[in-house]
Amino acid sequence: MTQNTFSSLTKCRICKTRRFTKIFSYSSSILDGKYTKYYSKTHITYPLTLQRCKGCGFFQLREILPTKIYRDYNFASNNSMSILHWQTQISNYIKKIIPRESKILEIGSGDGSFLQNFLPNNVLGIEPSMKLCKEAHQRGVRALCTYFLKSEALKRQKKYDLVILRHVLEHIDSIDDMIANVIFTLKTEGFVYVETPYICSSIRSNNFSNIFFEHLNYFSLHDMVRLFEIHGLYLQWFKFNSINNGSFGCIFSTHKSFLHLPISDYIGEKELLAFKKNFVKYKTSLLALRKSLKGKVVCGYGAANKTARFLSLGKFSHKDLYEIYDKNGNLHGLHFSGSDIPIVPPDTIRNTNPDYVLLFATAYEKEIIHDMETYGYKGKTVRLYPTIQYL
Ligand SMILES: [Zn+2]
Numbered sequence: 001m002t003q004n005t006f007s008s009l010t011k012c013r014i015c016k017t018r019r020f021t022k023i024f025s026y027s028s029s030i031l032d033g034k035y036t037k038y039y040s041k042t043h044i045t046y047p048l049t050l051q052r053c054k055g056c057g058f059f060q061l062r063e064i065l066p067t068k069i070y071r072d073y074n075f076a077s078n079n080s081m082s083i084l085h086w087q088t089q090i091s092n093y094i095k096k097i098i099p100r101e102s103k104i105l106e107i108g109s110g111d112g113s114f115l116q117n118f119l120p121n122n123v124l125g126i127e128p129s130m131k132l133c134k135e136a137h138q139r140g141v142r143a144l145c146t147y148f149l150k151s152e153a154l155k156r157q158k159k160y161d162l163v164i165l166r167h168v169l170e171h172i173d174s175i176d177d178m179i180a181n182v183i184f185t186l187k188t189e190g191f192v193y194v195e196t197p198y199i200c201s202s203i204r205s206n207n208f209s210n211i212f213f214e215h216l217n218y219f220s221l222h223d224m225v226r227l228f229e230i231h232g233l234y235l236q237w238f239k240f241n242s243i244n245n246g247s248f249g250c251i252f253s254t255h256k257s258f259l260h261l262p263i264s265d266y267i268g269e270k271e272l273l274a275f276k277k278n279f280v281k282y283k284t285s286l287l288a289l290r291k292s293l294k295g296k297v298v299c300g301y302g303a304a305n306k307t308a309r310f311l312s313l314g315k316f317s318h319k320d321l322y323e324i325y326d327k328n329g330n331l332h333g334l335h336f337s338g339s340d341i342p343i344v345p346p347d348t349i350r351n352t353n354p355d356y357v358l359l360f361a362t363a364y365e366k367e368i369i370h371d372m373e374t375y376g377y378k379g380k381t382v383r384l385y386p387t388i389q390y391l
Helices: 081-097 130-138 175-185 199-204 221-230 269-292 305-313 346-352 362-374
Strands: 020-029 044-053 059-061 103-107 122-126 160-166 186-197 234-241 247-253 298-301 356-359 380-383
Touching (some): 020 269, 020 305, 081 186, 081 247, 175 186, 186 199, 298 346, 346 362, 356 362, 362 380
Parallel strands (some): 103 160, 160 186, 298 356
Antiparallel strands (some): 044 059, 234 247
């Protein structure tokens, strides 16, 4: 395996302190959600380190990978019922506070399903994936296929009543530039809606797989409030949810406010120590699982982003895993970059008939077990989260 070049975070993106505490690290990790068409002789890996700012407590990754790595990312929209329900709830609330006939901009608008809730207002999406822009157009949502920070015309027009940033800020290195440019597009009385994964949920549920390369920033509500206050925007409203193991939405505007934030919105030293210990314990048990299955035919189920976390932590390669099943037809025939494990349709299990199947898609356990039974699978199934268990 070879390790590629990357840059390291030098100062906290919120308080600019240059000192960090290491929380956990992978010495060598494959990329998340990155696939290759061919077997490769050289496997490119990177270290991955979660650290906490000593100045303000904000969690950030040490490694910043070149953005070009994810240019050919397999974009897929996730429209599960729980996500659609949350989107309707949030958009109904926002519609009550923005003016009638508002102009609305969403950065990273995906397939347009969120903006669609705001029609017939004047809506515009910004989305770098051509495929998702086309899907948005089919929903009646206008979308420009570009990156927000590269669109000079957009950044200089102070005309939007609402700017939406859903699951954007966790990916951004130059976060101050992003927020400053959002403010350029916003009317003086305008609102910003921000949504991001919630670090306190990930830490409290020992969800190590929620920490991965593409997410550079891991916010608590306090962190988000401090970040926006630096830019002159104040918290007006917030709401937590349990989607993807916990995230939150919040609304900012220029009106000063003094909302009380929940006391639970901070990870204390005791909780952090338990999280660190659990990481080491979990890693040891995953390595032990791999060793105990040597000589057996072992496959996996679920080839999404999180699978790369389990593969990296347990040091699984194609020598340990014969194939990975996934329903996403776009992935069939591809291999996990850095591991060379092929991804195949779920019904392949009939021919392979493995001794063991590891459940990488941890959130869909019942559905997967049911599917495997339909295909006549008689082997053993292994749960990987929250603890390793033979089912
Ligand atoms: Zn800081």
